[in-house]
Amino acid sequence: MLDLIYLGLILTIFNDKYISMETHILSLDRYTLIQLRDIVEQRQRLELSPEVASRIEAGAEFVQRRARQDEYIYGVNTGFGSLCETRVKPEQVEALQYNHIVSHACGVGEPVSERCSRLVLLIKLLTFRSGHTGVSLQTVQRLIDYWNHGVIPAIPKKGTVGASGDLAPLAHMSLPLLGLGQVYMDGKVVPARAAMDRYDWTPLHLKAKEGLALTNGVQYINAxxxxxxxxxxxxxxxxxxxxxxxxxxxxxxxxxxxxxxxxxxxxxxxxxxxxxxxxxxxxxxxxxxxxxxxxxxxxxxxxxxxxxxxxxxxxxxxxxxxxxxxxxxxxxxxLFFPEEDLILFGGNLxxxxxxxxxxxxxxxxxxxxxxxxxxxxxxxxxxxxxxxxxxxxxxxxxxxxxxxxxxxxxxxxxxxxxxxxxxxxxxxxxxxxxxxxxxxxxxxxxxxxxxxxxxxxxxxxxxxxxxxxxxxxxxxxxxxxxxxxxxxxxxxxxxxxxxxxxxxxxxxxxxxxxxxxxxxxxxxx
CATH class of the missing domain: 1.20.200.10 (Fumarase/aspartase (Central domain))
Structure with a gap:
């Protein structure tokens, strides 16, 4: 395994930036660190395989259907953390997800390197592949659009305790989806709004569970x-x-x-x-x-x-x-399992x-x-x-x-x-x-x-x-x-x-x- 670390990079210089002519299809396959390194360093474009897209859609539809039922579903119609038994009204679901991200964006210090931020984003996309998180295809595709246009969320270095997910770093990763926060673009850290204006993107309106799906997990420390x-x-x-x-x-x-x-x-x-x-x-x-x-x-x-x-x-x-x-x-x-009409709660975060x-x-x-x-x-x-x-x-x-x-x-x-x-x-x-x-x-x-x-x-x-x-x-x-x-x-x-x-x-x-x-x-x- 160690010897594979030294695979060469295949980079094409275009407009004074390294841009890969290769597209990588994110599949359900097991990924190695070597593959992640190559995707990151070669700046490969990303697309979802049809199977992955189908799984994400199925998971999101399942969450939206269950959200309309009269039951406690943590992070869907309840508050977060110790507020898990505080019910949220159906008309407050979007505000709940928005508030979750902005309130959890408590990172401090200089931003981590663009390379590290790319790894965070890529590993988060790997988590979404299964459809078990309930995130929507629209949100995943916007993250991929960011990647493919060289717009990478800038994440402050410190602020995670590495459980309940890497809440603060991943909230900063998610802020640009709302038109907030900062991103790496053209080798500089700039307001996310600058990227949205350049590419005519509008802020997303997050659906049930999506804010929690974005911030939950330990993709930051894994990166x-x-x-x-x-x-x-x-x-x-x-x-x-x-x-x-x-x-x-x-x-x-x-x-x-x-x-x-x-x-x-x-x-x-x-x-x-x-x-x-x-x-x-x-x-x-x-x-x-x-x-x-x-x-x-x-x-x-x-x-x-x-x-x-x-x-x-x-x-x-x-x-x-x-x-x-x-x-x-x-x-x-x-985690959500649409095929079995099953929602399971645990500690994978x-x-x-x-x-x-x-x-x-x-x-x-x-x-x-x-x-x-x-x-x-x-x-x-x-x-x-x-x-x-x-x-x-x-x-x-x-x-x-x-x-x-x-x-x-x-x-x-x-x-x-x-x-x-x-x-x-x-x-x-x-x-x-x-x-x-x-x-x-x-x-x-x-x-x-x-x-x-x-x-x-x-x-x-x-x-x-x-x-x-x-x-x-x-x-x-x-x-x-x-x-x-x-x-x-x-x-x-x-x-x-x-x-x-x-x-x-x-x-x-x-x-x-x-x-x-x-x-x-x-x-x-």
Whole structure:
């Protein structure tokens, strides 16, 4: 699964914007994160399959029919939350749905990225496919019109507790349907009214249940988790590649990634990491150098790469499966089953699964940076024939001494962010919603940790590249030799002290952008 992360993008430049010539038909099929990523990044147009459109229509008609009966149907003819037994008159149904969205639009902070907002909208459309939410085809089609015209709701970052749905973020996602709120358009955040005027759209009049269908569910935290998993998948491959360069620069042994050694382990992820190291290190003489440890006892940050990177990969793979289950499910309440004349009430609006997985990913990503920083430290320590701080004239030059301090600071922050937000709950809505997931906080922490991890890996790459060039006996493997050549086009060898933050920034951009293209050429090994 990880290797699929590096599929190339097929983009056509038109009117100075990336616009896909491809149309994607939203079906009832199971979607992977790779498919979501491609739809988002290729800006594919969206259409509903006839089967999906039929299901949505049937669900909406069922809701409207049952709404006319004398029964309590939560969110259709009642108030919300602890107001669930307060009946609403038939003539107030439209006002109920309108008021629900505007009153719940309580998000704060800067808007999330357009990429993240697109994922939120796309995952919300996946929830609507089944017809179980009761949303109308008109409302779904308007959301698709927004997508196809490059009009994407702008969602403030903070304000969800990750249960009762992501109420505040999804309310902001829904405001443009009413002619309110803000949207991304032409690369800028503008009032939704500007988009409506451009495309001659009028505000929608929401029918029974539609406001609740729009705001209920955890599509916002699922989008954050999806975006983080896509980024982390690339980071995992980059970590193995950078570690391979460090192994060679440090004159590491070859026994710790030997296939026969890992046949004794029942952890398949360890075997996968070891196999990637064997591929990445093929052709190198690092294990034959006079500077090698004669007993082949390298520090754990080298010798235990398969065990640590493998453990991170285990958490990643498990989270990938669970989040893909989430995005393909129906996250709403109540749910409608027209074929059985059935309405069921429950808790599919609770984000505990997503919150827990993001908390686990926080620990995993933090550990990936933790072991990376330790390899950086070892490379600077004046061992294995390398000069102290990897500079030819130490003393007058500090060399690469202080970038490791930056790594240490970021690793420390990441460790502090590893406390699981999902272990906490603060009751809301007069104790009707007395246990919530706090998945929003889990997601914000994970985003910060991944940003830190990317920089820590970038500093290791800077350090490993410098050390490899100073290891005079070393012959690099073909793969890492090419990596080093590419890296040197953006970060020069350090001969004398210079402003190191510039190098760190350039190295981080290389890991973020260059490596993705590099993997397209070399494969994800």
């Amino acid at each position: 954050i988790a999806s975006e983080c998993l896509l980024d982390m998948g690339e980071m995992l491959a980059a970590a193995d590649l950078i570690a391979a360069l460090s192994i060679q620069a440090f004159s590491g042994s070859q026994t710790f990634y030997h296939a026969r050694y890992h046949e004794t382990s029942h952890h398949m992820e360890r075997r996968r990491v070891a196999a990637r190291l064997r591929s990445l290190l093929q052709g190198s003489n690092h294990h034959q150098l006079s500077t090698c440890n004669q007993s082949k006892q390298d520090p754990y940050s080298f010798r235990c790469i398969p065990q640590v990177h493998g453990a991170v990969l285990q958490v990643y793979d498990n989270a990938l499966r669970i989040i893909e289950d989430e995005i393909n499910g129906v996250s709403d309440n109540p 609770h984000g505990e699964s997503t919150a827990m997985q993001m908390d686990f990913l926080c620990v995993a990503a933090s550990e990936l940076s933790n072991i990376s920083e330790r390899r950086t430290y070892q490379l600077l320590s004046g061992q294995r024939g390398l000069p102290s701080f990897l500079i030819r004239e130490p003393g007058i030059n500090s060399g690469m001494m202080v970038p490791q301090y930056t790594s240490a600071a970021l690793v420390n922050q990441s460790k502090a962010l590893c406390f699981p937000a999902s272990a906490d709950t603060i009751p809301t809505c007069q104790l009707q919603e007395d246990h919530v997931s706090m998945g929003g906080t889990s997601g914000y922490k994970l985003q910060e940790i991944l940003d830190n991890t990317r920089i820590v890996l970038s500093i290791e790459l800077m350090t490993a590249a410098q050390a490899a060039e100073l290891n005079q006996e070393l012959t690099l493997s073909g793969v890492t030799e090419d990596l080093l050549k590419q890296f040197r086009t953006v970060v020069a060898h350090l001969g004398d002290d210079r402003v190191m933050s510039d190098d760190i920034d350039a190295s981080t951009r290389f890991v973020s952008d260059h490596l993705r293209l590099w993997f397209e050429t070399h494969g994800a090994v």
